[in-house]
Amino acid sequence: MTDRAADAVAETFRSEWGRIVAVLIRWTGDWDLAEECAQDAFTKALERWGRDGVPDNPRAWLITTARNRAVDRLRRARTEAAKLREVAMDPDPGPAPADGGGADEADEADESGIADDxxxxxxxxxxxxxxxxxxxxxxxxxxxxxxxxxxxxxxxxxxxxxxxxxxxxxxxxxxxxIPYRVPPGHxxxxxxxxxxxxxxxxxNEGYSATEGAELIRTGLCAEAIRLARLLSALMPDEPETLALLALMLLHDARRAGRVNAAGELVPLEEQDRRRWDAASVAEGCAVLDTAARRAARPGFYQLQAAVAACHATAPTAADTDWALIARLYGLLAELTSSPVVALNQAVARAMAEGPAVGLDLVGRLAEDPRLAGYHLLPATRADLLRRLGRRPEAAAAYREALGLTASAAERRYLRRRLAEVGG
The missing domain is CATH 1.10.10 (Arc Repressor Mutant, subunit A)
Known part of the structure; x- marks a missing residue:
């Protein structure tokens, strides 16, 4: 296996997995079979591409290989079923499944109006x-x-x-x-x-990766933003589609400031705001304004985008309107029972009213079983204890958070904080 072949397989997996599986599901109607055959095709690519070279059209090669594997599986299943029927002397075996022909990636014409595959x-x-x-x-x-x-x-x-x-x-x-097909526009x-x-x-997964060496999966963020733009163009009168695009743009605008030259996580209050993308901030705010004008009342994504706008437009960390952010999270809490929203509101109130207030709120959230294993709960508690000067307790909370995250960047940040409090 050459490095070029391995890189090609990895890149094709990242960019084409969903499309390849979708083709197979559309043809076979079997989700598990589609995923298994797609995985088999990628495994075969690791062997063949290193020996024969990377094909001119990797996706087409993988679709053909996966389709052939599915054909073999379906034929074998029909053969076995036929033998069982013969043994049972079943006079009416019923129609056999279609052998294919629909595995082409070009789908039949649909009435959805969605151009992007x-x-x-x-x-x-x-x-x-x-x-x-x-x-x-x-x-x-x-x-x-x-x-x-x-x-x-x-x-x-x-x-x-x-x-x-x-x-x-x-x-x-x-x-x-349930049919696997695109619905008509209405x-x-x-x-x-x-x-x-x-x-x-x-x-979210792209902006704060669950695990791995990198905090940010830039390609995932870019793809989500691209699709959000397409969705906003498809449904320009739907406020929440616009609000979601605004939310992504406002968060992504701060991407360059979230890590330093060494790849270390930089907390919001310490970020160099000159590194933020001013054009993305301006676009995000403009899209959010449009969404607000079209909404009868603010929705889930609009409220989150409003929080992001508060952060993105504050000239300095000290200028952040934490009281307004706390109120926005309060409105969000009325729309959803998410404990993460409650945790974010506790942080906002801590910044607006003092760490002791936030610590009390976080302590109550510790009783919510939905947050068990969520590393940001002890990490938030640790930060509030650090601000209050309660160093031994902060160290214990940082250790707890360290045991709950698999992100290398977040683990480095937590270790640095742990060292600061004498841990």
Missing amino acids: RLRLIFTCCHPALPLEARVALTLRTLAGLTTAEIARAFLVSEQTMAKRLVRAKAKIRDAG LLPERTAGVLAVLYLLF
Whole structure:
């Protein structure tokens, strides 16, 4: 295996996994079979590309290889079924599954009006027959290629629990015969909430990676923003699509300031604001203004974008309007029961009213089982204890947070803070 071949396989996996799996699902109607055959194709690519060279069209090679594998599996299954019917003397075996022909990536014409293939596939996966959480998780796993562990963190559940939910979602699709196709344009709105959640969590994983050496997965952020732009153009009168785009732009504008030259995480109050992207801040604020004018009342993404705008437009950390941010999180808490929103509100109140207030609120949140294992809970507690000068307690909380995160950048930051408090 040459370095070039290994890099090509890795890059193709990152960029094309979702499309390849989608082609196979559309053809076979079997999610598990599609994923298994796609994985087999990538495994074969690791062997063949190093020996024969990288093909001119890696995606086409992988689709053909995966399709051939699926054909073999389906034929073998039919043969076995035929033998069983012969033994049972079944006079009516019924129609055999189609052998294929629909595995071409070029899909049949649809009435959705969605030109981008990746966005069409996300709408396809977000079927309203599934619970919202299930359709979002399944789309992130199948089309975005996020691991079960990454998705589990986004939903604040264990990896085992998320794995079971994914299995149940696939089973429901199979047992209920839910078709894998893009809905016509008039049915897109009923899937929009799921699509927005997919793009939101996709960006979040890119902006703060669950694990690995890098804090930020730039390519994932860029893809989420690209899709959010397309969605906003497709639904220009939907305030929350605009608000989500604004939220991403305002966060992404601060990307360069979040790590220093050594790749170390830099907390918001210590960031060099001259490194922030002023053009992205301006665009994000303009898009947010448009969303606000079109909304009867602020929604989930609009409120979060408003928080991001408070941070992005403050000339210095000291100028941040923490009282307003705390109120915005209060409005968010009325829309969702998310304990992460409550934790963010506690931080905002700590900054506005003092660390003792925040510490009391964080202490109450420690009783919420949904935050068990969430590393930012002890990390926040540690920071508030540090600000209060309670160094031994802060050190213990930093150690607890260290044991809960797999992100190399966050672990380096927590170790630095631990050293500062004498740990």
